[in-house]
Amino acid sequence: MTNLFPGKGFSNRIKITQNEFMQLRDIIYELSGIYLQDNRKFLIENRFAPRISELELNSYTEYIDYLRNHIKGKTEELNMLTELITTNETSFFRDNPQLKVFRNFTLKNFIDAGNKSGRREIKIWSAGCSSGEEPYTLAIILHEMLKKEISKWRIRITANDISDNVLKMAQKGIYTKYSLRTTPENIISKYFTDKGNDVFQINPDVKRLVSFGKINLNLDRDLKRIPKSHIIFCRNVIIYFDKKMKKKVLEGFCNNLLDVGHLYVGHSEALHTVTDKFKPKQHTGTITYHKI
Numbered sequence: 001m002t003n004l005f006p007g008k009g010f011s012n013r014i015k016i017t018q019n020e021f022m023q024l025r026d027i028i029y030e031l032s033g034i035y036l037q038d039n040r041k042f043l044i045e046n047r048f049a050p051r052i053s054e055l056e057l058n059s060y061t062e063y064i065d066y067l068r069n070h071i072k073g074k075t076e077e078l079n080m081l082t083e084l085i086t087t088n089e090t091s092f093f094r095d096n097p098q099l100k101v102f103r104n105f106t107l108k109n110f111i112d113a114g115n116k117s118g119r120r121e122i123k124i125w126s127a128g129c130s131s132g133e134e135p136y137t138l139a140i141i142l143h144e145m146l147k148k149e150i151s152k153w154r155i156r157i158t159a160n161d162i163s164d165n166v167l168k169m170a171q172k173g174i175y176t177k178y179s180l181r182t183t184p185e186n187i188i189s190k191y192f193t194d195k196g197n198d199v200f201q202i203n204p205d206v207k208r209l210v211s212f213g214k215i216n217l218n219l220d221r222d223l224k225r226i227p228k229s230h231i232i233f234c235r236n237v238i239i240y241f242d243k244k245m246k247k248k249v250l251e252g253f254c255n256n257l258l259d260v261g262h263l264y265v266g267h268s269e270a271l272h273t274v275t276d277k278f279k280p281k282q283h284t285g286t287i288t289y290h291k292i
C-alpha cells in the first residue's frame with residue numbers, strides 16, 4: 001500500500017517556505033532518520049495539507065510550533081507525523097529474482113546446515129516491513145521449501161516498522177488483489193482465503209511464523225531488542241536515510257546478524273559507499289551481503 005496523498009483538491013494548500021522546510025526536515029530527521037531532499041517540498045505540501053487544515057493552522061511556522069510543543073510531551077502528534085512522512089509502498093513477492101536467490105542460495109544453505117547439525121532453527125528479521133507483505137512472502141517461501149518438514153523447524157520471523165498504521169494492517173493479514181499483483185495464482189489459492197469482494201486473508205499457518213512490533217531504526221535501544229538473526233531483509237528502507245543514518249543502521253544490522261548470516265537490501269541500495277562491515281556476493285539478479 002502507499003500513503004501518498006494524491007494532491008488533487010489541495011490547490012489552495014499553504015506553501016512551505018525554504019526556512020520552514022529546513023526546520024521541518026530537521027524535526028523529521030531527528031525523529032526517524034528519514035532525510036528529505038530539497039526536491040521534496042511539493043511532496044510535503046501535498047501530504048501535510050489535510051493535517052494542517054484539520055488543526056486549523058495558517059502556516060507551516062504554526063505547525064512547526066505545534067509540533068515542538070508536542071515533542072516535549074505527547075507522542076500522538078509525532079505518530080501522526082510518522083504516518084505523513086513514511087512511504088509504505090510494498091507488495092507480496094516483490095523483486096522475484098532476489099527472492100529466487102533467497103530460496104536457492106540462502107535458505108538452501110541454512111536448511112542443509114540445520115539438517116546436518118540437527119539444529120533446525122532459522123531467525124529472520126524484516127526491518128521496515130510495511131503492511132506485512134514482505135515477511136509473509138518469506139514465510140510462504142519457507143513453507144514451499146520445507147513442506148511437511150516445517151514442523152521440525154523453529155522458525156521466527158520478526159517484522160518491524162515505525163508506522164502504527166501499517167503494523168495494524170500487517171497484524172490483520174487482510175489484503176486486496178493489488179498487494180498480490182506479482183504473486184503466482186497457485187500461491188494465492190494455497191496460502192490465502194478468498195473472502196470475496198477483493199479481500200484475501202493470509203492463512204494461519206503462514207501468519208503464525210511472523211511476529212510484528214513497532215521499532216524506530218533510529219533508536220539504538222530499539223535495535224538491541226531484536227533477537228539475533230540468520231537473515232535480515234531491509235529492502236527499500238535505507239533509501240530514505242542520509243549517509244550518517246545508513247551507517248548507524250548498518251552497524252546495528254552487523255551487531256544483530258549471526259556470523260553466518262545473510263543481509264538483503266533493496267536493489268538500488270548499494271552498501272559499498274556506506275560501510276566496510278559487509279562484503280558483497282554477486283548472484284544473478286541480486287547481491288547478498290555477509291559480515292567481514
Ligand SMILES: C[S@@+](CC[C@H](N)C(=O)[O-])C[C@H]1O[C@@H](n2cnc3c(N)ncnc32)[C@H](O)[C@@H]1O
Nearest residue numbers: 032086088089090128130161162216217235236
Ligand atoms: C517502502 S517501505 C518498504 C517495505 C518492504 N521492505 C518492501 O521492500 O516492500 C519502507 C518502510 O520503512 C519504514 N520506515 C521508515 N523509516 C523507518 C524507521 N526509522 N524505523 C523503522 N521503519 C522505518 C516505513 O514506515 C515503511 O513502511
